[in-house]
Amino acid sequence: SQKIEQNSEALNIQEGKTATLTCNYTNYSPAYLQWYRQDPGRGPVFLLLIRENEKEKRKERLKVTFDTTLKQSLFHITASQPADSATYLCALDRSNTNAGKSTFGDGTTLTVKP
Amino acid sequence: GAVVSQHPSWVICKSGTSVKIECRSLDFQATTMFWYRQFPKQSLMLMATSNEGSKATYEQGVEKDKFLINHASLTLSTLTVTSAHPEDSSFYICSAREGDFVNEQFFGPGTRLTVL
Secondary structure, eight states: OOOOEEOEEOOOOOOTEEEEEEEESSOOOOEEEEEEEOOSSSOOOOEEEEEOOSSEEEEETTEEEETTTTTEEEEESOOOOGGEEEEEEEEEEEOTTTOOEEEEEOOEEEEEEE | OOEEEEEEEEEOOOOOOOOEEEEEEESSSSEEEEEEETTOOOEEEEEEEEETOOOOOETTOOOOEEEEEEEEEEEEEEEESSSOOOOEEEEEEEEEESSSSSSOOEEEOOOEEEEO
């Protein structure tokens, strides 16, 4: 069956370090993958989208990689700050059409300590 | 960026009553809207997909007669939880997509439903 796994439920790091979050999938051939941030009691906020033919995407302190051979995406936050503390969700889409539905992982809760 | 609003942000109701939640795209036309529910410390569970002017497509295990979805315009979708029971208490989140090209979903802030 199709499965999306995000590494450890919780990740704690020190301010200034790089946080690396993992999203692994099985029995899936996503057309593209997205990362979202969700704060408690709020809806997710879009961060980055990467297509199946792209290896890496960057946006300010954020970097996403997508390895379709390993069936894995890595999400990096460099020079992390306490304000980066949140739950991060990866989402996979199989379709390139606007009707494509995203399947979400369970999320990794990141805590950045000052 | 695109903004999606939800109303109400929270609601408490008695068992057996119906509750309507509105989802609006404020500055774009949403060809597709999605409704999710989320339990504490769990991820988003897709309930249904709705396209303007057509019937919603429900995910397996979601009762369409209990969770009524109406996508009356390109900027408004509503979810009505009929005859709500305590087990329906959850965080309901809508999202919207714009246009015909690959892009992200814009999520609303969510609605916390508590059924007594």
